[in-house]
Structures are given as structure tokens and as C-alpha cells.
Amino acid sequence: MLFKTMAAAVALTATMTVSALAGTVKLIDVIELSGPGAPAGTNWKNGSDLAVAEINAKGGILGQQIELIHYDSQTNPGATRAAVQRAVDEDAYVVLGPIFSGPISASMQITQRAAVPQIVGGEAAAFTRQGNNYIFRTSLNQADSMPKLANYLRDEVKAKSVAVVWINNDFGKGGRDSMIPELQKRGIQVAADIATESGQADFAADAIKVKNANADAVFVYLNEEESARFLRAARQQGITKPIIGETTLLGAKVIELAGEAANGVKGHVGLLVDAPKPSLVEFGKKYAAKYGFTSDHNGIKGYTAVYTVKAISERIGKFDREAFAKALHGARIDVAQEPGILIDTKWTATGDVDRESFLIEIVNGKPVVKATLPMINP
Amino acid sequence: MDQFLQLIVAGLATGAIYALAAIGFTLVWQTSQTINFAQGEFVMLPAILVLTAAHLGLPMGLAFIVGSAAFVLLFGFGFKRFLVEPMQRHGVLPLAIATMALSVLIKEAAKNGFSAEAQPFPSLVPEGSVSVLGAAVSVRDIAIFVVAIAAILGLQAFITHTRTGRTMQATAQNPTVARILGVPVERMILLTFLINAALALIASYLISPVYLAKFSNGETIGLAAFIAAIVGGFNQIRGALAGGFLIGLIDNLAAAYVSSAYRTAVPLVVLVVVILVKPEGLLGRKEERTV
Numbered sequence: 122m123l124f125k126t127m128a129a130a131v132a133l134t135a136t137m138t139v140s141a142l143a144g145t146v147k148l149i150d151v152i153e154l155s156g157p158g159a160p161a162g163t164n165w166k167n168g169s170d171l172a173v174a175e176i177n178a179k180g181g182i183l184g185q186q187i188e189l190i191h192y193d194s195q196t197n198p199g200a201t202r203a204a205v206q207r208a209v210d211e212d213a214y215v216v217l218g219p220i221f222s223g224p225i226s227a228s229m230q231i232t233q234r235a236a237v238p239q240i241v242g243g244e245a246a247a248f249t250r251q252g253n254n255y256i257f258r259t260s261l262n263q264a265d266s267m268p269k270l271a272n273y274l275r276d277e278v279k280a281k282s283v284a285v286v287w288i289n290n291d292f293g294k295g296g297r298d299s300m301i302p303e304l305q306k307r308g309i310q311v312a313a314d315i316a317t318e319s320g321q322a323d324f325a326a327d328a329i330k331v332k333n334a335n336a337d338a339v340f341v342y343l344n345e346e347e348s349a350r351f352l353r354a355a356r357q358q359g360i361t362k363p364i365i366g367e368t369t370l371l372g373a374k375v376i377e378l379a380g381e382a383a384n385g386v387k388g389h390v391g392l393l394v395d396a397p398k399p400s401l402v403e404f405g406k407k408y409a410a411k412y413g414f415t416s417d418h419n420g421i422k423g424y425t426a427v428y429t430v431k432a433i434s435e436r437i438g439k440f441d442r443e444a445f446a447k448a449l450h451g452a453r454i455d456v457a458q459e460p461g462i463l464i465d466t467k468w469t470a471t472g473d474v475d476r477e478s479f480l481i482e483i484v485n486g487k488p489v490v491k492a493t494l495p496m497i498n499p
Numbered sequence: 500m501d502q503f504l505q506l507i508v509a510g511l512a513t514g515a516i517y518a519l520a521a522i523g524f525t526l527v528w529q530t531s532q533t534i535n536f537a538q539g540e541f542v543m544l545p546a547i548l549v550l551t552a553a554h555l556g557l558p559m560g561l562a563f564i565v566g567s568a569a570f571v572l573l574f575g576f577g578f579k580r581f582l583v584e585p586m587q588r589h590g591v592l593p594l595a596i597a598t599m600a601l602s603v604l605i606k607e608a609a610k611n612g613f614s615a616e617a618q619p620f621p622s623l624v625p626e627g628s629v630s631v632l633g634a635a636v637s638v639r640d641i642a643i644f645v646v647a648i649a650a651i652l653g654l655q656a657f658i659t660h661t662r663t664g665r666t667m668q669a670t671a672q673n674p675t676v677a678r679i680l681g682v683p684v685e686r687m688i689l690l691t692f693l694i695n696a697a698l699a700l701i702a703s704y705l706i707s708p709v710y711l712a713k714f715s716n717g718e719t720i721g722l723a724a725f726i727a728a729i730v731g732g733f734n735q736i737r738g739a740l741a742g743g744f745l746i747g748l749i750d751n752l753a754a755a756y757v758s759s760a761y762r763t764a765v766p767l768v769v770l771v772v773v774i775l776v777k778p779e780g781l782l783g784r785k786e787e788r789t790v
Contacts, residue, residue, distance in 0.1 A: 159615040289760060317759045322710040322719050325509035325640070326754035326762075332635075333502040346617045350711060357637040357709075358505065359628035378619050378711055 145188040146181070146440055148173075148430060149208035150423075151228070152218040156196030157320045160345045160374040161220045161419040165242055166191055167412050168423030169217060172461060182431045183440070189427070194219045198227035209235040214440055217426050218242060220419060221344075222291035229256050238446045240426040242419055244368070245295035249471045255446050257472040259422035259429070261391040263292075264299045265473070266367055269494055270340070270389050271303035273480060278363050278387075280337035284313035286327060286351065288343040293317075296342040296367065304340075312336035321347055324354035332360050341366040345417075349378030356382035363387060372417035376486055387482045387491075392418040392464070395488050396479050400456050400463045421463060428461030429454065467496065501634035506751050508631070512640035514747020515647030516542075519702035520724030521731065521739035522651065523695040528733050529671035530691045531583050533594040537602035539721015540609075541699035543714065545570045546620050546707035547609045559621060567700055575696030579689055602717070609714035622708035643705045650701050651740055654694065658736070667691060723750065726766050730773045732783020741782050745769075 150169055153162030173189045181187055190211075192204040201224035208216045209231055215238045219225055222245030232239040233253045240257045241248075246264035248256060274280045283304055287297035293316075301311055313334035315327050328351065331339055339362055343351055348370045355364065366388040369375070373394075376383045394405025394416055404424060408416040430445075432454045437444045453467040467475040480492040520542050527535040535541070549566035553559055582601060586594040624642035628635040658664035669677045670687040678684045702720070710716050723746055731742020746766045753765035779785045 155610060155615040160617070163616060315759075318762075320715070321759065322716060323513060323750070323754075325513070325637070325709075326506060326751045327759065329502055329505045329509060330755055332505075346711065346713075349617070349619075350709070353709065357626060357628070357639050358509075359635045359637070374616070378617060380619055 144185060146183075146185045146214050146434075147188045147190070147212060148215055148217055148427065149211060149213035150189060150191045150217040151194050151201060151204040151208055152191060152423075153196045153220055153224075154191065154193040156194075157344055157346060158194070158196035158219070158221045161242070161417070162194070162196070162218070164374070164417050164419035165218060165220055165423035165426075167408065168416060168420035168425075169427050170423075171408060171411060172424045172427035175461070176427065176431055182434050183438070185440070187427070194221075194224050196221055196224065198224045201225075201228045202231065204228075205231045205239075208232075209237055213237060214442065215240060215430050215445065217423070220422070222248065222295065225256075226291055229253055232256070236446075237442055238449065240429060242422045242426075243292065245291045246299055247291070247295055249473050253472070254450070255442075257429075257449055257468060258474045259426050260368070260418065260474065261476070261478060262473045263296045263367070265475070265497055266389055266391070266478070267296070267299040267303045269478065270365065270367065271300065271307055271309070273387075273389065274304070274338055274340070274365060275307045275309060277480075278338050278365065280309055280363075282310040282312040282334075282336040282338075283365075284315065284331045284334040284336040284339045285311055286313075286315045286317060286331060286339065286341045286343065288319055288347055289316045290319045290344075292344065292369075293319075293342055300340060300342065310336075317343065317347065317351070319344065319347070322350065324351045325358065327351065328354040328358040328360060331355065332358050336362065338363045338365055341370050343369065345369055345372055345374050346378065348372075348375045349383075352379040352382040352386065368392070368418050371481055371483065371488060372419075373415040373488075374417050376483060376488070377414075381486075383483045384485065385483065388480070389478060389494070390418060390481055390488075391476070391478045392421040393479060393481065393488055393490075394421065395481075395490060396464075397490055397493065398456075398464055400460060404463055425462055425464075425466070428459060428463075429466075432459040432462060465496075467498070502755070504632060504634040505636055506755050507748065508636045508640050508644070510748035510751035511744060512637075512643040512747070513750055514727075514744035515644045516702050516706045516720065516743075517723045517727045517747050518651060518740045518743025519647055519698045519705075520720055521727040521743045522654070522736055523698055524724060524728040525733060525736055525739040526691050526695045526698075528728075530688045531587055531594065533583075533587075533591050534598070534725075535695075536595065536598040536721070537605060537717075538699070538724060539717030539719070540602050540605040541574055541696070541717070542702045542706070542720045542724075543712075543717035544574065544605055544609060545700045545703035546712040547613050547714070549704075550618055550620065550712055551613055563704075570700055571693060571696045574699070575693040576689065578696070579692040583692070602721070606714050606717060613714070615714065617711035617713040620704075620707035620712040623704055624708075639709070646701065646705060650698060651736075654698070655736065663687075663690070722763075723747075723766065726770050728780075730766075730770055730780060732780030734784050734786060735780070735782050738780050738782035742780065745781075 173187045194201040205228040220242035222243040225243040244263045287293040368390045454462045455465045478494045481488045552562035552565045586597045627638045667687045727742035727746040728739045732738025754762040
């Protein structure tokens with residue numbers, strides 16, 4: 122019996138000290154490379170590849186080279202679960218991704234059970250409220266973003282009524298459920314509450330409904346491709362009221378896809394390469410030089426996810442998943458300590474992040490920062 | 500009232516695209532008695548080919564010409580010569596299954612060979628809105644409707660008022676008798692496939708600026724057009740036309756007055772009702788076969 126217990130302990134230790142003996146540390150990236158999340162996932166993948174190349178060129182983490190493997194989640198909860206299980210079975214030190222909140226919610230129990238840290242790109246409020254000590258964000262929780270946006274609608278747009286257009290998945294429903302109470306608290310009437318579908322191609326009917334709601338502003342909370350299609354439909358139907366949104370409405374891919382229809386769109390973004398932060402601007406240049414297009418916020422998230430692994434592993438001085446998860450809760454990584462983190466970031470006890478964010482407007486196809494909003498708890 | 504009118508116009512524009520694709524189902528059915536399950540991908544692909552040609556460095560105008568020519572050659576002539584002809588002699592079912600395989604092949608090739616992401620596609624029709632009966636209506640919707648109708652009327656005029664068109668009709672109605680009467684049946688069938696490719700081309704260029712060019716676009720369009728063809732009448736062009744507009748209208752009205760979540764379910768309900776009440780479709784012709 123004692124022998125069996127000792128053998129199990131040795132096996133556990135071997136697992137937890139990961140593949141350091143092999144000279145590499147394995148990160149497995151489960152990410153949206155096809156399906157509706159492909160634009161987001163491609164940016165994330167590129168960002169993480171860029172970070173790994175940089176870190177490996179400088180000697181890796183604690184002397185170990187990073188081995189980064191990408192698995193396509195297909196933006197599908199079932200495929201994501203299978204890929205995350207495979208990542209755990211293949212002894213990943215940390216699992217990176219996915220970005221879409223539904224696949225995150227469907228798969229994060231696998232890493233939790235295996236005690237493998239998972240750094241994701243999702244914004245839905247729910248998944249960091251379930252007592253999972255191994256899930257960490259790279260972007261702001263939507264529940265933290267919505268009060269900032271509601272203030273913006275009241276104070277800057279002076280909206281008395283708002284039409285809310287949201288995507289009927291975990292991300293969109295979470296955003297809608299966070300936003301509507303914030304609007305109501307500020308005395309702003311919800312003139313229309315319009316659900317749309319993931320992968321929806323035709324937004325003409327939704328745009329017509331929004332137009333006829335005659336609200337003072339339109340709040341759009343869709344994924345990137347759907348955002349672009351909605352903006353085109355809104356332009357086609359002659360919607361002239363301010364269109365306000367979050368990061369997924371204002372990303373580089375949306376601007377590319379929507380073309381002129383993106384001009385004038387305003388909103389709140391957590392991360393962008395045009396932010397008044399030298400490290401973000403520098404990252405944007407490196408990314409564009411390597412991949413030939415501008416990174417959106419997901420490229421930044423993929424990049425910083427890898428640098429988060431580096432910073433925390435160096436802080437704890439070993440590759441130990443449990444120690445990693447403990448150290449990341451409540452951690453703060455500043456650009457001064459780790460330039461690859463790009464913007465000073467804090468993690469809360471639940472795995473949410475807190476950092477500065479930005480109010481921007483799309484002008485002539487470019488995001489222009491109008492204001493920088495402080496951390497919630499500096 | 501304004502909203503209803505705007506939805507009707509948007510529905511007719513969507514329906515025009517469905518009608519173009521649905522007529523393709525009808526044409527292939529009439530000439531080869533099979534269902535082309537790759538019809539949706541036929542509408543998706545021309546835009547991807549044009550963008551591929553543009554990415555290879557061709558000016559956009561030339562990219563349109565090269566992409567269009569490549570598509571008509573591959574999926575007009577090539578589809579008939581290398582898939583329909585060899586499979587047809589094995590019966591309708593193997594051919595239908597072959598078109599399913601073709602559908603998957605086209606989709607995956609577009610995804611892996613071009614991009615998994617949506618891409619912007621240049622609009623050939625103007626944007627903006629005009630006032631119709633006091634309601635602001637999208638110029639692009641009107642343009643899509645007009646272009647699609649012009650293409651369909653042109654096809655109808657060609658079939659009914661030209662010798663070649665009437666020969667095509669004769670081939671569709673009874674290829675054996677047509678052959679005995681000296682009609683070049685194979686050439687007429689090829690012409691039908693080329694027309695199908697041309698209609699898919701037009702639908703692709705009209706809808707891709709709205710849907711964005713993406714490998715998965717054929718799923719939505721193919722399903723809607725298939726339903727439209729059955730609802731209208733699979734063996735009649737006018738049936739496919741009517742079915743396309745009906746499904747387009749139902750699609751948009753359902754999205755506005757029922758829910759976006761159920762917009763794809765409502766046409767399916769209509770399909771079930773039509774099959775129960777009038778199995779040959781609203782404007783279809785009853786077909787009898789000897790067993």
C-alpha cells in the first residue's frame with residue numbers, strides 16, 4: 122500500500138514538474154482557426170507564435186525552450202472539449218485559449234480537474250464566477266466593461282434610449298444581461314432588444330428593426346464577422362444614429378470587413394495597437410511586419426498570454442502548475458518588469474484582469490483613442 | 500408600415516438570390532434528374548475565385564473576368580463532363596451523393612486554399628437609401644432585385660423565344676424523343692449546366708458584398724434555395740422563382756416578427772405544409788413514372 126502511494130506521488134510529481142527534463146516546456150493552444158471565431162483565433166495564434174519566437178530567441182523560460190502546439194477548436198464546444206482533453210493528456214504545462222465564451226464554459230472543467238492552468242481570451246462574465254482556480258483571462262470581464270460603456274452612453278452620447286443588438290451565444294447573452302441593468306440604472310430606456318444568431322449572414326431585418334426603434338443610440342454586441350455584417354446592413358438601411366460597442370465591434374478585422382460602414386462607430390476597448398502606450402504600438406508594428414496585417418485585440422491577448430506564462434513561471438522559479446495558478450491569482454505584472462506584457466495588468470482572486478482601457482472612435486478606417494480609462498482597482 | 504415595406508423590399512432582394520440558386524436546382528433536375536447538393540457552394544465559390552485572382556496580383560476587373568471564366572469552365576463544363584456524365588449511368592442516388600461529396604470538397608478547398616475567415620468583396624451595385632412610399636429603402640436591395648429579375652427574365656426569354664431555348668426545353672422534357680428528332684442532346688445539356696454556372700455567378704457577385712466572401716456561405720444559401728425549389732416546384736423554373744421570393748420574404752419577416760433564432764425554422768415549416776398539401780410544389784407539375 123505504501124509502495125503504491127509512493128509510486129502515485131512520484132508519478133504526480135513527474136507530471137507536475139512537466140517536461141522540463143526534455144529541455145522544452147509545452148504550451149498547447151486550443152484556438153478558433155475555423156468557424157465563426159476564425160478571425161479572432163487567427164490573430165491570437167499569430168500573437169502567441171510571435172511571443173514564443175521572441176522568448177525562445179532569448180533563451181526561453183527558465184532555460185527551457187517553449188514548444189507551442191495549436192489545435193483548432195473549430196469554434197465548437199464539442200471540438201474544444203476534445204482538444205482541451207488532448208492538451209491535458211499530452212501533458213501541457215499551461216493551456217492557452219480558446220476565445221469564444223461558449224467553448225470556454227464547455228471545456229474549462231477538464232483543465233480544472235487536471236489542475237492545469239488555462240489562460241483564455243473570453244469576455245463572458247460567468248466563467249470566472251464558478252470557483253475554478255485554474256481559469257485566467259487575458260481581457261476585461263464584460264461585467265467590468267459595461268458600466269464604463271453605460272456611463273459613456275449617458276454622459277457623452279446623451280442617449281435617453283438605446284437599441285441593444287446582441288448575439289445569442291454565451292458571450293453575447295452575458296454582455297446583454299450585464300448591459301441592460303446598467304442602462305436601466307442610469308435611466309436609459311431600452312428601445313429594442315434584438316437577438317441575432319452566431320454565423321448569421323443576413324442582418325437586413327435586424328437593421329430595419331433597429332432603425333424603426335428610433336432610439337438615440339445603438340449598442341451592438343456581436344462577434345467580429347457578425348459585427349461587420351451588421352454595420353454593412355446598418356449603412357445599407359440608412360441608420361444614422363450613433364453605433365456604440367465593445368472591443369468586438371471596433372477591432373481591426375471588423376474595420377477591414379465593414380469598410381466605410383465602420384466609420385463613426387464608437388466604443389470601449391480593452392486592448393488595441395493604436396493605444397497611447399509605446400509597448401502596444403511597438404507590438405503592433407512587429408505583428409504587422411511579420412503577418413502583413415494589423416493585429417486586433419486577440420493578437421495582443423495571444424501574445425500577452427505567453428508572456429504571462431513566462432513572467433509567472435520566472436516568478437515562482439519552476440514549472441509547477443499548482444504554484445503557477447496560485448501565483449497568478451492576485452498577481453500584478455507591469456511593463457517595467459516584463460515588457461512583453463504590453464500594458465500593466467492585475468489578476469483578481471477569480472482570474473479576472475484589471476487594467477487601463479480606452480474609449481475610441483473609428484475615423485477614416487482607423488481607431489482614434491478619445492480617452493484612457495483607469496484600472497477599476499489600481 | 501414603413502418597417503413592413505422595408506422588410507418586403509429586403510425580403511425580395513434575399514429572395515432574388517434564393518431564386519437564382521433555386522433555378523439552378525431546377526435546371527440540373529430537368530436535365531439529369533438529380534439534385535445538385537453543391538448548389539450553395541456554387542454560389543459561394545465565384546467570389547472566392549475572384550478574390551484569389553486579386554490576391555495573386557491581378558487588377559480587380561481582370562480578377563472578375565478570370566474568376567468568372569475559371570468558375571464557368573470548372574463548374575459548368577467540368578461539373579457536367581467529369582462528375583455528372585460518369586456518375587449518371589450509375590443512377591440518380593450515386594450522382595446525388597457525388598454532389599454531396601463535391602459540396603464538401605469545394606467548401607474545404609475554399610477554406611484551406613483561400614481562407615477560413617470572411618473577406619470583404621467589392622460591391623457592384625450602389626449603396627445608400629431612397630424613399631419609396633415614404634419609407635427609406637436600401638438602394639442595394641433594389642439593385643439586387645432588379646439584376647436578379649433581369650437575369651431570370653433573360654433566361655425565360657431565351658428558353659421560350661429562341662430556337663436553342665426551345666430545343667433545351669425539348670431535351671428536358673424527353674431526351675430520347677429529342678435525340679430521335681435530331682436534337683444535339685449532349686450539347687443542350689451542357690448549355691443548361693453553363694447557364695446554371697452563370698446564374699450562380701450572378702448570385703455570388705450580388706450577395707458576397709452583403710454576406711462577405713466566406714467558405715461557409717453556401718450552407719445558408721444552398722439550404723434556402725433547396726427549400727425554395729421544393730416549395731415552388733422542383734420541375735418548373737417559374738416555381739423555383741416563386742419559391743425563392745416566397746422563402747426570402749418569409750425569412751426576413753420571420754427574423755423581424757418571430758425571432759432570428761427561428762428564422763431558418765419558419766421556411767422549413769412552410770416546406771412541410773407544402774409537401775403535405777401540394778407535394779409537386781406551388782407551381783410544380785405532377786410527374787408520373789412507370790414502375
